Amino acid sequence: MSDRPKRVEFREEGPREGFQIEQQIFPLAERVKLVEALAETGLHHIQVASFVSPKHVPQMADSAEFFAAIRKKPGVQYAGLWLNEQGFERARATGQVDLSGKISLYASDAFAQRNNRCSADEMAERQKGWLDRYAEAGVKPEYAIIMAAFGCNYEGDIPPERVVALARYAHAICAERGEKLPQIFLADTMGWGNPEQTRRLVGMVRDALPEVRIGLHLHDTRGLGTANVLAALEMGVDLFDSSVAGLGGCPFAAHGDAGAAGNVCTEDLVFLCHELGIETGIDLEALVECARMAERLIGRRLNGRVMHAGTLAKYRAKQGIAA
Numbered sequence: 057m058s059d060r061p062k063r064v065e066f067r068e069e070g071p072r073e074g075f076q077i078e079q080q081i082f083p084l085a086e087r088v089k090l091v092e093a094l095a096e097t098g099l100h101h102i103q104v105a106s107f108v109s110p111k112h113v114p115q116m117a118d119s120a121e122f123f124a125a126i127r128k129k130p131g132v133q134y135a136g137l138w139l140n141e142q143g144f145e146r147a148r149a150t151g152q153v154d155l156s157g158k159i160s161l162y163a164s165d166a167f168a169q170r171n172n173r174c175s176a177d178e179m180a181e182r183q184k185g186w187l188d189r190y191a192e193a194g195v196k197p198e199y200a201i202i203m204a205a206f207g208c209n210y211e212g213d214i215p216p217e218r219v220v221a222l223a224r225y226a227h228a229i230c231a232e233r234g235e236k237l238p239q240i241f242l243a244d245t246m247g248w249g250n251p252e253q254t255r256r257l258v259g260m261v262r263d264a265l266p267e268v269r270i271g272l273h274l275h276d277t278r279g280l281g282t283a284n285v286l287a288a289l290e291m292g293v294d295l296f297d298s299s300v301a302g303l304g305g306c307p308f309a310a311h312g313d314a315g316a317a318g319n320v321c322t323e324d325l326v327f328l329c330h331e332l333g334i335e336t337g338i339d340l341e342a343l344v345e346c347a348r349m350a351e352r353l354i355g356r357r358l359n360g361r362v363m364h365a366g367t368l369a370k371y372r373a374k375q376g377i378a379a
Contacts, residue, residue, distance in 0.1 A: 060334060074319075088126055100132055167204045198238060205257065275320065281321070
């Protein structure tokens with residue numbers, strides 16, 4: 057029995073998720089062109105860059121200049137990522153960043169130590185301060201993200217009950233301040249998820265918090281990304297983080313091959329949705345051109361499938377079949 061949504065929203069993360077893991081620092085003007093091209097495809101949310109330590113992630117050292125150079129398109133949210141107060145203040149000082157309140161939680165203590173240099177419990181406690189900081193800045197909490205929710209290269213399998221408890225916690229600390237938590241993202245940061253696990257975890261979190269919209273941040277590290285998205289679609293999930301051309305990965309996730317660590321590929325998933333009759337509001341051909349632009353910029357073959365094979369539109373046209 058399918059509960060597929062009629063429309064799906066994709067939040068594009070390639071400009072940040074993709075370039076942070078590369079060893080090379082790419083020209084600012086070329087990255088700006090990619091962001092501006094993505095904004096013309098129908099995407100409404102683009103994560104541009106992160107405000108993190110230039111020492112640990114030098115690829116993001118010019119984030120303020122990056123945002124300042126972009127010609128923003130009305131109706132598109134240009135987001136930034138931060139991990140600490142200093143990063144948030146840098147983002148606030150950068151006028152072009154569209155700020156949104158985020159609650160960051162870890163299902164893996166080992167990964168929390170490597171990514172944020174604190175325990176998972178410490179990170180959870182810090183979120184109360186973040187909500188207070190957001191309130192002072194006039195920023196509403198928009199979503200919580202639970203990292204390593206499906207499994208961890210350092211810690212192994214993650215009990216789903218731990219993820220549900222974290223989701224309840226995020227909801228509760230917002231409610232204590234009279235705020236609603238609109239969205240919770242479950243992140244398969246290191247590519248441990250499978251379709252059955254995806255169905256089970258989405259179902260458990262939805263049962264616990266039926267009023268909260270569930271989103272997924274999935275990686276295609278081991279080739280199950282699209283299968284997991286399909287499983288989520290069958291559960292009615294209509295919100296996904298994704299990355300043009302399959303760019304990306306976490307530099308602190310201990311993958312054997314960083315090139316295999318990318319986020320699920322935006323244009324491949326848009327193609328999947330369109331083939332299933334699910335609306336996205338995205339111009340797939342324009343998005344494919346963005347993927348090819350990213351590949352030229354990176355300078356090597358990227359992992360997207362549709363960008364290399366092409367869509368089915370021209371083949372159907374040859375047969376006189378309506379799209």
